[in-house]
Amino acid sequence: MAIALESVPRHIAIVMDGNGRWASKRFLPRIAGHRQGVEVLKRVVRACGVRGVSVLTVFAFSSENWKRPVDEVSALMDILVVALSRELNQLKKEGVQLRFIGSREGLSERVKQSLKDAELATAENHSLTLNVCFNYGGRWDIVNAAQALSASGEAITEESLARRLSTFVTGDPDLIVRTGGEMRLSNFVLWQSAYSELFFSEVLWPDFDETTLDAAIQAYASRERRFGMTSAQLPGARNEAT
Numbered sequence: 481m482a483i484a485l486e487s488v489p490r491h492i493a494i495v496m497d498g499n500g501r502w503a504s505k506r507f508l509p510r511i512a513g514h515r516q517g518v519e520v521l522k523r524v525v526r527a528c529g530v531r532g533v534s535v536l537t538v539f540a541f542s543s544e545n546w547k548r549p550v551d552e553v554s555a556l557m558d559i560l561v562v563a564l565s566r567e568l569n570q571l572k573k574e575g576v577q578l579r580f581i582g583s584r585e586g587l588s589e590r591v592k593q594s595l596k597d598a599e600l601a602t603a604e605n606h607s608l609t610l611n612v613c614f615n616y617g618g619r620w621d622i623v624n625a626a627q628a629l630s631a632s633g634e635a636i637t638e639e640s641l642a643r644r645l646s647t648f649v650t651g652d653p654d655l656i657v658r659t660g661g662e663m664r665l666s667n668f669v670l671w672q673s674a675y676s677e678l679f680f681s682e683v684l685w686p687d688f689d690e691t692t693l694d695a696a697i698q699a700y701a702s703r704e705r706r707f708g709m710t711s712a713q714l715p716g717a718r719n720e721a722t
């Protein structure tokens with residue numbers, strides 16, 4: 481499906497949901513779904529690069545996911561460390577810059593080290609930025625920014641607060657995709673989603689592929705982003721439409 485380059489979102493964010501259900505449907509342990517999810521993410525990173533997306537932000541582990549059974553949490557930590565060490569060279573080759581967004585509190589030294597190493601190894605890459613939200617919550621992000629702002633003594637404005645959010649350098653997502661059929665944000669990019677286009681898919685994350693990605697991009701391309709204005713005020717609009 482050919483989509484004009486100017487209609488491709490600059491920044492896509494994805495809530496990669498449905499791994500557990502994908503595995504349960506196959507009588508596999510939930511962790512098998514998480515493992516397959518990593519394979520899909522690799523493909524999606526590549527597909528986004530090919531389509532001209534500059535930033536991909538993915539929700540990999542939420543502040544609330546600590547409430548899961550301890551075995552699942554520790555398996556998720558392991559999957560992250562193993563995937564990073566296995567995929568780092570390829571990501572470097574593909575020009576992907578990795579950034580981990582979220583609190584480092586509660587993470588083991590081993591996990592923290594592997595996040596640091598991956599960020600350092602890919603810091604000079606510029607073809608696509610991959611923000612991995614890990615131990616991330618939108619409320620954490622806002623509180624963190626508010627604390628930093630208060631400590632700085634700077635006046636509280638939308639701009640001064642936004643500047644201290646974890647995603648500031650990569651900007652707000654243009655399109656947020658959630659797989660797995662739930663229609664909620666689950667504490668993902670709460671501030672940054674103010675004007676994002678939303679796309680919900682029934683597809684479980686381990687089944688996600690280029691077809692669903694293109695469906696999301698196509699839906700995005702057909703939306704009119706008015707940011708509070710009228711259609712007639714938008715660039716390229718014909719004035720008689722007022």
Ligand code: IPE
Pocket residue numbers: 496497498499500501502540541542545556660
């Ligand atoms: C998303 O898949 C991955 C994480 C939250 C870590 P889930 O594990 O939430 O899968 P479902 O929603 O139970 O199917």
Ligand code: IPE
Pocket residue numbers: 495496497498539540541542545662664666
């Ligand atoms: C959101 O999925 C978090 C991630 C995908 C990492 P959840 O499965 O944790 O969300 P809820 O619990 O259904 O809202």
Ligand code: MG
Pocket residue numbers: 497498499660
């Ligand atoms: Mg879920």
